[in-house]
Amino acid sequence: AQSVTQPDIHITVSEGASLELRCNYSYGATPYLFWYVQSPGQGLQLLLKYFSGDTLVQGIKGFEAEFKRSQSSFNLRKPSVHWSDAAEYFCAVGAGGSYIPTFGRGTSLIVHP
Amino acid sequence: DTEVTQTPKHLVMGMTNKKSLKCEQHMGHRAMYWYKQKAKKPPELMFVYSYEKLSINESVPSRFSPECPNSSLLNLHLHALQPEDSALYLCASSPATGGYSGANVLTFGAGSRLTVL
Numbered sequence: 001a002q003s004v005t006q007p008d009i010h011i012t013v014s015e016g017a018s019l020e021l022r023c024n025y026s027y028g029a030t031p032y033l034f035w036y037v038q039s040p041g042q043g044l045q046l047l048l049k050y051f052s053g054d055t056l057v058q059g060i061k062g063f064e065a066e067f068k069r070s071q072s073s074f075n076l077r078k079p080s081v082h083w084s085d086a087a088e089y090f091c092a093v094g095a096g097g098s099y100i101p102t103f104g105r106g107t108s109l110i111v112h113p
Numbered sequence: 114d115t116e117v118t119q120t121p122k123h124l125v126m127g128m129t130n131k132k133s134l135k136c137e138q139h140m141g142h143r144a145m146y147w148y149k150q151k152a153k154k155p156p157e158l159m160f161v162y163s164y165e166k167l168s169i170n171e172s173v174p175s176r177f178s179p180e181c182p183n184s185s186l187l188n189l190h191l192h193a194l195q196p197e198d199s200a201l202y203l204c205a206s207s208p209a210t211g212g213y214s215g216a217n218v219l220t221f222g223a224g225s226r227l228t229v230l
Contacts (some may be wrong), residue, residue: 032217043117043203043221044156051214090155098169099217100146100212103155 002027004097006104013035013081014112021076021107031095033074035065038088038101047089050074061085086111116140119204119222127230128194134225135202136187144210145187146219147179148203156203160186163210194229201226 003026015017025031031096032051036044048059055067074091088108092101117138126132136145144163148156161169162181170179178190178200187204205219 005150032214034218036221037127038175041121041201041224041226043223044205046218049218056152094217097212098161099212100158100161100210101207101217102158105155106153108153 002031002093002102004091004093004104006089006091006107007037008107009105010108011108012110012112013084016080018078019078019081019085019109021089023066023074023076023104023107024072025074025091025093026072027093027095029095030069031093032099033065033067034088034092034094034101035059035063035074035076036092036104037061038090040087044090047076078097081109081111083111083113085109116219117204117206117222118221119225121225122223123211123226123228123230125228126191126194128196130194131190131192134189134202134204134227136189138206138220139185140186140206140220142206142208142220143184143189144216145158145181146205146207146229147187148205150201150203150224156218160189160211168210194227196229199227199229221226 004103005024035047038044094101147159150156160179167179169176180188201224203224209216
């Protein structure tokens with residue numbers, strides 16, 4: 001079965017600084033990979049996804065992620081963080097028979113002015 | 114229309130009540146999902162409907178009863194819940210389930226916040 005690890009529970013950055021959120025997965029082949037964002041009390045919004053092809057994926061809100069097979073990672077990046085980016089970020093992996101995404105525990109992003 | 118609509122947004126119920134959560138999508142998606150999310154935790158899959166048939170039940174207690182009346186609607190019937198069932202219940206939909214790319218891209222609703230007293 002697939003699994004996904006987000007090593008950082010909290011990340012604090014200053015507004016305008018760059019951001020990288022880490023995600024590692026465990027699966028024998030290349031899974032489908034997703035990043036979702038959740039604002040307090042809200043549902044999850046898809047930021048970006050990777051199925052195959054170009055390993056650098058562009059998403060909404062200025063986010064990008066890079067798939068690295070050798071490191072089993074799919075890290076999320078943003079060059080300049082805005083205060084409105086403060087939220088919970090979930091990495092998810094879809095693999096196996098149904099490919100239904102399994103979510104990591106989430107990383108809480110705190111943005112200081 | 115690219116939304117999943119959930120009602121009610123908030124629900125408070127006693128342990129002997131019967132209530133229902135509702136979910137609707139008009140994106141032509143053929144898979145619909147219920148997730149449960151506790152505070153500061155990731156969503157946990159409860160049920161999956163594929164083409165209006167229950168395809169996955171993640172060993173959820175029988176006090177939760179899902180229903181998919183048609184391809185656009187998904188209900189979650191609640192009966193005799195416990196306080197530990199208090200959580201955010203998220204509905205999601207996707208084009209389908211399975212291994213082709215794009216099938217399992219989930220679109221989530223805003224959730225129904227359930228409090229069991």
